[in-house]
Amino acid sequence: MGDKIRVVLLDDHPLVLEGLKNRLEKEPDIVVPKTFDDPRDLLEDIASCQADVLVMDIAMPHLSGFELGKQLKEQYGLSLKIILLSGYTYDEFYSKAYEIGAHAFLSKQSTYAQIINAIKQSMLGHALVAEKVLGKSRDVLTAVEREVLVRIAEEKTNKEIAQELAMSQRTVEHHMTSINQKLGVKSRVGAVSKGYESGLLGSIHSGGADED
Incomplete structure (x- = not known):
């Protein structure tokens, strides 16, 4: 069926990391080569991970998910898909996520199935733009x-x-x-x-x- 989707995880909560990693690796077409709890470590090592998708929290020490995502998009472009997770669902967070080129912005209340769907959709080139963003602006491009x-x-x-x-x-x-x-x-x-x-x-x- 082809190569597995290589998903790297970044979150400063070890339990969240472990739980998400274990669930993702139950999918036959997904592998998690590495997890990170510090964005600085990810910046140093992500090239060696050959990641297809990065799933990361927004609120982290040293560097926010938005800042990190912008840097990674400038460096890797479409070769790295980014999915942002947050405990906060402010409208401006959604807008900012798509401005930096994220393929999805999901609440931390999302189910594993929703996160897995976002990962697979991103690999097809689809961005999951929230209805609230489309409702505010009809001309939002992914x-x-x-x-x-x-x-x-x-x-x-x-x-x-x-x-x-x-x-x-x-x-x-x-x-x-x-x-x-x-x-x-x-x-x-x-x-x-x-x-x-x-x-x-x-x-x-x-x-x-x-x-x-």
């Missing part, structure tokens, strides 16, 4: 949709986008449909125009996501 839009602006074909983002052309088409709906346009040209008009594309390029 991390993957932003990456697709950047490449559309570079006049790349669906086939080229699919190859660069390691997804099928059909998935690219689904993302394109979602982008058009959220931006209120009907074509690639319209999406790019709206992207520049709103500053969305400019903010992506200035973030250095496409730089080596």
